[in-house]
Amino acid sequence: MLEAGVGTETSVLSARGITVRFGGLNALSDVDLDVAPRSIAGLVGPNGAGKTTMLAVLSGLLRPTQGRVWLRGEDVTDASAQARARGGIARTFQQPELFLGLTVREHLVLADRVHFAPRRLWSDMLDPRSLLPASSAENERVDGLLELLNLTRVAKAPVAALPLGVCRLVEVGRALAGQPHVILLDEPLSGLDMKSSENLLSVFQRVVAQTDRDVSLLMVEHDVAAVLALSNWIFVLDFGERIAADCPDVIRRDPAVRSAYLGDEESVEGEPEVPVAGEGGEVEP
Ligand SMILES: Nc1ncnc2c1ncn2[C@@H]1O[C@H](COP(=O)(O)OP(=O)(O)OP(=O)(O)O)[C@@H](O)[C@H]1O
Numbered sequence: 001m002l003e004a005g006v007g008t009e010t011s012v013l014s015a016r017g018i019t020v021r022f023g024g025l026n027a028l029s030d031v032d033l034d035v036a037p038r039s040i041a042g043l044v045g046p047n048g049a050g051k052t053t054m055l056a057v058l059s060g061l062l063r064p065t066q067g068r069v070w071l072r073g074e075d076v077t078d079a080s081a082q083a084r085a086r087g088g089i090a091r092t093f094q095q096p097e098l099f100l101g102l103t104v105r106e107h108l109v110l111a112d113r114v115h116f117a118p119r120r121l122w123s124d125m126l127d128p129r130s131l132l133p134a135s136s137a138e139n140e141r142v143d144g145l146l147e148l149l150n151l152t153r154v155a156k157a158p159v160a161a162l163p164l165g166v167c168r169l170v171e172v173g174r175a176l177a178g179q180p181h182v183i184l185l186d187e188p189l190s191g192l193d194m195k196s197s198e199n200l201l202s203v204f205q206r207v208v209a210q211t212d213r214d215v216s217l218l219m220v221e222h223d224v225a226a227v228l229a230l231s232n233w234i235f236v237l238d239f240g241e242r243i244a245a246d247c248p249d250v251i252r253r254d255p256a257v258r259s260a261y262l263g264d265e266e267s268v269e270g271e272p273e274v275p276v277a278g279e280g281g282e283v284e285p
C-alpha cells in the first residue's frame, strides 16, 4: 500500500515534519504520518518514543515546534482541539471518563445529542436526574451503535457496574456518535484480558468496514502483535524519530525495527487471532 497523499482528499489525516522540543529534549524530530480513509493505522515504539506526544499534536492539544497537520486536505496546524473535534478528529483516553450513574445507552444518547442537537443538552443539564426522552432518530442511531459495538445486552446497565473492556467500548461509541473521520486511540488494549482485547479488536475491524461510515483509526498500542495483526499501515517511532512506516508484513521483517523495538524473533511470534469482522460475540454484563 502506498502512503496516502498529503493535504488532499486521499488522506484523512496527514502530518509533515513534526518536531516537538521540550526544553533540550526532542520528543519528536521531523516526523511524517498519513492515515488513509477507512483504514487502521498503528503507531508503535518503545517507552518515551513520542507516541502520546504525536497524538497530542494531531488532536490539537499540543502545538508542534515545527511541522504541519492536515485534516481531509485542510491545514489545521493553527486550529484548536475543539475546532479539530468539530472537523472530525475524535480521541479516546486510557482511563475512560464516563458518568458512573448513567447507563451505556444514556452515554450514547448524550454523545449523539452533542453532535446532532446540542441545544437539547441544556435541558438535560438543568435537570441531570432525567435526560430528555430520546427521539426516534436518536434511538435509531444509538441502536445501530449498540449493535456495532456488541453492547445491546448491556445497554440498560449503569457503566459503574461494567468491566473496563465494556467501558472502553462505550468510549469508542461516544467517539463514533460524533460522526468522526478519524479516532485517535491511546493504548486501547491496556489493562484488558485476552477475551476483551479480542472483542475490542474485532469491533475496530467492523467499525472501519462499515460502509455507511467513513472513519479511520490511529492506534497507539504497546501490544505489537495486535497492531501487526490489525493495522493496514504501521508507523514506528524510536527516540522521537520515525524509523519505519510500512505495511505489517514489511514492518515484521524490518531489521531496524527489530533491533530498536521488537528486540528478537520471538516478540512478534504468537500474534493473537483477531476475530473476523462480524463474528464478535455479545458482551456479558
Ligand atoms: N510535557 C512534557 N514536558 C517535558 N517532557 C515531556 C513532556 N511530555 C513528554 N515528554 C517527554 O517526551 C518524550 C516522549 O514522551 P511520550 O509520552 O510522547 O512517549 P510515549 O511514546 O507515549 O511513551 P509511553 O510508551 O511510555 O507512553 C519522553 O522523553 C517524555 O519524557
Ligand SMILES: [Mg+2]
Residues within 6 Å of the ligand: 051, 052, 053
Ligand atoms: Mg504514551
